[in-house]
Amino acid sequence: MQFTINHRTHYLYTDVVNYTIQKLRLTPQDGFGQRVKRWEIRVNGHLQRHDDAYGNAEHLLVLDTPHEEINILATGEVETGLDTPPAHDLLPREIYLRTTALTATDATLRNFAEQFRYDRFTGQILDEMMHAIVDKVPYYRGVTNVNTPAAEAFRSGHGVCQDHAHIFIACCRYLGIPARYVSGYLFTDDGSLMESHAWADACLPSGWISFDVSNRCRTNGVHVRLATGLDYSDACPVSGMRVGGGLETMTVGVHVSQLQSQQ
Known part of the structure; x- marks a missing residue:
């Protein structure tokens, strides 16, 4: 499948910001069944690219003159479902x-994970754990945020894709299975997902x-990978700090559409 992706992030401040520095993990790379056909990031600032410790393509955004807003647009085309x-x-x-x-376990989460402990782990066992997580923690907005630890989200009984990924990762690591957080995009036929997505x-x-825990499936051709890390803080699309600015309003819009294959 071939997708065109537009990911816009806009920051608006109530006062002048004197200095901003941000890390942008907004550049997909080839591999894991995908190929990047074109990609660019447009910003009202200076960008410097490097690869981080996890192999993600990361840009450092610096705005060193007074500003009251920041516009970031990541756009391009990615082909998926490749070998x-x-x-x-x-x-x-x-x-x-x-x-x-964000991925620490408590007694409740460890007891839950224990039912999936086997001498030999398989994808099927982890599929079962994935389904059990969503049974225990249905998808529900507004109860958690990106800084909610896995154990707290599990106790609350509600969460979103970041929580599902953190809970799955926490259980895997407790069971001795290396696991990592993935940020990216998900194509939906009805365009219902207008933000970035997360899986493990x-x-x-x-x-x-x-494993796309929230959707109870393994990832397939409708997923586009952006970045990986130990948890959300390592792989989130945008993070940083500023000097000044007063109150901040951030709006994010993601649009993923399918392109018709060229014969």
């Missing part, structure tokens, strides 16, 4: 067993397998 392997792992897989503040990778003997 392209994952990019070479830059880090030992043991790194993805590390616990973070788990490392089994056969390699990395991707």
Whole structure:
């Protein structure tokens, strides 16, 4: 499948911002079944690209003159469903067993994960765990936020894609399975998803397998990968800091549309 993607982020401030620095993880890369045909980021500032520790293409955005708004537009075309392997792992897989503040377990979450402990883990076992997570924590907006830890979201009984990914990752790591957070895009026929999406990778003997927990499926040709990391904070599309600005209003719009294949 071929998609055109437009991801717009707009920041508006009630006062003048004197200085802004942001990390933009808004550039997909080839591999994991996808190929980037074209991609660009337009901003009202200076960009410098580098690869981060997880192999993500990351841009540093700097605005060093007074400003009251920031506009970021990432746009391009990506082809999916290809027979392209994952990019070479830059880090030992043991790194993805590390616990973070967002993926720590408590007694309740550990008891839940224990029912999926086996001598040999398979994709089917993790499929079962994925379904069980959404049964326990149905998709529901407004209860959690991007800084909600997995154990807290699990106790609340409500969450969104970031929570589902964090809970899945926390359980995997507790069971000794390396796992990582993935940010990206999801194409829906009705255009209902107008924001970025999140899912998880788990490392089994056969390699990395991707689980879209919120949608109870493994990733397929409708997913476009942007960045990976230990949790949301490593892979979120935009993060940073500013000096001044007063109150901030951020609006995000994502549009993913399918292109017809050229014969």
